[in-house]
């Protein structure tokens with residue numbers, strides 16, 4: 001499926017049962033009239049199949065929030081790329097700071113997941129971001145370029161076409177304290193230049209971190225912002241639709 005920009009991605013994290021997912025999509029699906037902007041939803045593993053079924057015939061693309069770094073094996077509790085693809089996922093979020101921080105995923109593991117997801121035909125939302133402490137110490141650029149370098153080394157230019165970056169400063173996620181437009185413009189430009197130089201490719205970058213219906217249009221109008229990664233505000237049909245409508249107006 002061709003990716004439309006601006007791209008608005010909802011990240012539900014560990015929210016919504018199958019029942020709640022169906023309920024959400026029943027009203028949400030009809031509010032997205034035509035494919036003016038990209039609308040993706042990253043749902044819990046258990047919701048992928050039901051969500052794909054409920055969204056059938058609409059422009060909404062379903063995805064996962066994680067995937068194993070191995071294809072199959074004696075790995076209790078893990079979920080593989082072929083499993084999520086068959087369930088209806090077209091993409092997966094990788095490198096999210098909650099996975100890096102809470103589940104101790106290092107750059108090596110994220111790199112293995114990225115390669116395997118891409119080999120399995122998935123698109124990847126590759127998240128990068130600095131902590132407050134790293135920003136205060138002036139390490140932001142070094143942190144972000146290292147995450148890009150280690151996470152994507154050896155990924156071919158052709159494969160990179162299926163990678164969409166998401167800049168999510170760790171201090172802005174779920175904090176109600178989004179980054180400023182100035183910071184977002186500066187970082188997106190820096191990352192785009194770095195990807196062009198280091199990986200020889202043009203890339204798309206989403207902004208994420210405390211995005212809501214009240215601030216979405218500021219970010220969508222900012223230079224170098226190709227869309228948004230939305231956590232809490234994607235859980236409610238009205239607030240998520242409001243963000244999508246703002247993206248449609250700006251387009």
Ligand code: PGA
Pocket residue numbers: 011168172173174175176208209210211229230231232233
């Ligand atoms: P938030 O989460 O919008 O709730 O801050 C964003 C994310 O973690 O992707």
